[in-house]
Amino acid sequence: MLIGLFDGLFNGISIGSVLLISALGLAIVFGLMxxxxxxxxxxxxxxxxxxxxxxxxxxxxxxxxxxFYIFFALILAFLVAAGxxxxxxxxxxxxxxxxxxxxxxxxxxVSLILQQFVRSVNWVLAIGIALFCLLFFGSLWLVxxxxxxxxxxxxxxxxxxxxxxxxxxxxxxxxxxxYKLAVNQPWxxxxxxDVSAPRWLRGGLPVGGFQLPYARLFIIALTxxxxxxxxxxxxxxxxGLRIRAVTQNRSMSSCLGIPTQKVDALTFAIGSGLAGVAGxxxxxxxxxxxNTGQNYIVDTFMVVVVGGVGKLVGTIVAALAIGTVxxxxxxGTLAILTAPIPPLSEFFTFFATTSMAKVMVFALIIAFLQVxxxxxxxxxxxxxxx
Numbered sequence: 081m082l083i084g085l086f087d088g089l090f091n092g093i094s095i096g097s098v099l100l101i102s103a104l105g106l107a108i109v110f111g112l113m114x115x116x117x118x119x120x121x122x123x124x125x126x127x128x129x130x131x132x133x134x135x136x137x138x139x140x141x142x143x144x145x146x147x148f149y150i151f152f153a154l155i156l157a158f159l160v161a162a163g164x165x166x167x168x169x170x171x172x173x174x175x176x177x178x179x180x181x182x183x184x185x186x187x188x189x190v191s192l193i194l195q196q197f198v199r200s201v202n203w204v205l206a207i208g209i210a211l212f213c214l215l216f217f218g219s220l221w222l223v224x225x226x227x228x229x230x231x232x233x234x235x236x237x238x239x240x241x242x243x244x245x246x247x248x249x250x251x252x253x254x255x256x257x258x259y260k261l262a263v264n265q266p267w268x269x270x271x272x273x274d275v276s277a278p279r280w281l282r283g284g285l286p287v288g289g290f291q292l293p294y295a296r297l298f299i300i301a302l303t304x305x306x307x308x309x310x311x312x313x314x315x316x317x318x319x320g321l322r323i324r325a326v327t328q329n330r331s332m333s334s335c336l337g338i339p340t341q342k343v344d345a346l347t348f349a350i351g352s353g354l355a356g357v358a359g360x361x362x363x364x365x366x367x368x369x370x371n372t373g374q375n376y377i378v379d380t381f382m383v384v385v386v387g388g389v390g391k392l393v394g395t396i397v398a399a400l401a402i403g404t405v406x407x408x409x410x411x412g413t414l415a416i417l418t419a420p421i422p423p424l425s426e427f428f429t430f431f432a433t434t435s436m437a438k439v440m441v442f443a444l445i446i447a448f449l450q451v452x453x454x455x456x457x458x459x460x461x462x463x464x465x466x
Contacts, residue, residue, distance in 0.1 A: 086290055088413035089404060094296035096403020097303035098365065100396060102358035102376060103383040104310050105351030107395045108323070110384055113344055115173055116180060118187040120380065121373025122194035123352045126164060127157035127359025128368040129198060129268065132275050139276075147278040150360075154302075157356040164194075165352020169345055195370045199270045204252045212248035216240055272367035281364070295364040302361060306354060311392060313350075323347055378438075379406070382445055388455030397456055402441060410437030 106120050131153040138149035168190060176183045197205075219240055223229055229236075277295050284291035314320040325333045326343045334340050362372065383402055387394030408414050412432035418424040431440045452458065 092404030092407035096400040100399035105354030109351040121377030123355035124359035125373040127356030158353040161356025162353035169348035208252040215244035272369035275363040388457035394457035
């Protein structure tokens with residue numbers, strides 16, 4: 081019985097560690113800009129698929145190189161997710177600040193687009209998107225240097241947007257018909273893919289009569305590194321000071337010369353990059369698919385709300401608590417531990433599935449928020465009064 085409890089606690093902490101990495105980025109973004117980013121789960125998905133692509137590439141290099149692919153995958157997952165996050169902030173969210181409903185709907189639409197993109201992406205689509213971005217954004221970058229750009233901006237977009245889109249579609253049709261590039265052969269498809277762990281992450285560490293999987297130990301260690309890194313960045317660097325200043329009082333920070341738009345973009349990049357790192361971690365907990373992010377996004381938001389918006393310590397406590405309780409209830413561990421008490425055992429047996437465990441956790445969160453609506457560590461100061 082003790083072994084089962086230890087097993088449940090360890091697995092729950094490892095799941096809570098993934099939630100923590102993802103919630104770190106969401107807590108920073110939500111706490112700073114008040115943006116409800118429903119595409120955060122899809123940024124995790126992109127990080128997971130980046131890990132799959134990197135490990136597939138390193139497999140071709142041979143066994144010695146394959147053992148180190150995880151470090152390259154972590155870096156690339158962070159960069160890919162951060163890049164998509166910057167594009168999302170600059171292209172969509174930047175124009176919707178102060179309009180939470182529109183932001184929620186826009187990011188939900190982006191999440192659906194990213195899911196379908198992963199299902200359908202192929203060489204023709206990738207080349208077409210790259211060509212469109214080169215033509216439209218490249219020309220936009222050139223025209224922005226003109227002194228009268230603000231006067232011609234609307235006309236520029238009206239002309240260049242359909243022109244760039246038309247050229248990209250025409251080139252895609254030429255490539256598919258003339259050079260026979262496969263249109264109906266997506267890179268990933270709708271089916272899930274599996275990520276292979278390097279040799280040093282296979283197996284486990286024997287502790288008494290129980291074995292701690294190396295992959296889950298690696299996830300916990302990665303979470304600790306991310307938490308320390310985020311804390312050091314926010315507390316020890318100039319940009320971290322700017323982020324904290326904007327979080328406390330955006331108007332006063334702007335008056336003092338802090339570039340709030342750059343702070344927003346940097347914050348979104350860091351938060352999105354952490355989601356990519358979380359996606360790299362979850363690729364070792366199961367298969368990766370287009371809907372991978374949807375399995376974690378609700379729990380991630382619950383972590384942020386329960387911990388206290390923008391509070392690092394609260395995020396840590398909430399992530400570990402929610403992940404552990406979710407696993408202990410959903411895996412049936414609590415039902416087994418309470419076997420000597422039949423009514424209690426029957427109660428936990430009823431919730432001993434993944435979906436029902438979420439229902440119970442949500443009910444507990446709702447009850448908790450009735451007592452502490454600001455979370456474990458509620459905000460204090462000017463941000464509360466705003």
